Amino acid sequence: MSTSQPGLGFRMHAERTPNPQSVKWVLGQELAPPGITANFRETVGVGVSPLAAALFEVAGVVGVFVGGSFVTVTKEEDLEWTDLAQLVVDAIKAFAGSGASALGPDFEAEARAGGGDEVVARIRGIIDNEIRPAVAMDGGDVVFVGFDGGVVEVMLQGSCVGCPSATATLRFGIEGRLREAIPEVESVVSV
Template sequence: MFIETETTPNPATLKFLPGRQVMPAGTREFTSHEEAAASPLAQALFDLGDVTGVFFGQDFISVTAAPGAEWPSLKPQVVSILLDHFVSEAPLFAGGDASDIAVPAEADQDFGDDPADADVVAQIRELIETRVRPAVANDGGDIVYRGFREGVVFLTMQGACSGCPSSTATLKHGIESLLKHYVPEVTEVRAA
């Protein structure tokens, strides 16, 4: 088995591609050792001590290194853990499969949409699903729709995109411009 690695726009995060499915649907982010207890793989990565974030995508895992950690020494350790996990075909989550454990993207924090905005919200969600999320996944992350109120779209960046130095530019210049172009009711995009 060979695990490819890719850099991401976030210098603290590397994207690892095991060449097989990681999550059957959805994504899952772990930002603490406590959260990682739900997944033996995430737990093993956090146990390295120099990991501050793990993100499972459909066919990749993004790992964020702690400040001061050096990727040249951390990367072989991460690859070793990933190889052990996938070769042994261990479960991704403790006590169940990914479909039982994966947190739906919209379940965390929802700003609540006004039913009168249903058509606008449907357009926004469609653009995010078809144009934005695939591009963000290429960079080792995900973007989650949180709500639309008074012209403002609220989004959350996850994985490599969370804490990325270019995330503000991505939100403001990329996503905001796209949404404003196709959905005139959108006046602004904010991180949630």
């Protein structure tokens, strides 16, 4: 689905994700600064995120993930996208037409966790440069939380939350890649 707002030069399209409860809406404009993502699992004020606040006003929306030039919206399991899609599109269009930033002045990016040692730097490098871009293509994100005793802790966000493919992605994708490149990594867990 592709739609445009006359006079605003605004275009967006929807992309399916591996999670049937989530749809990734790709916009023709940046929503967040490079490398910054925001995951909202409950209603937030407009000072934190005007876009998320507007989307949570749509009955049935239970998650909003903002990253780069896309927003992933997650719905309640018992609802159909055919009932929600137009309401979500309308909320996104209204936001895009406002000229506001998706992340408001009260938004605070989470501090990057973990130490500054060489192993952590290598883990972060692979996650940030290889894994996050791949996962973002499906409307999600993987955030490094920590590394201790051979175990890498990550937080899954966006369409990854509740996705039937998340366990396979974690085990065979993320853990496999990190173990291949960094012998100190024994396993990866989602927190």
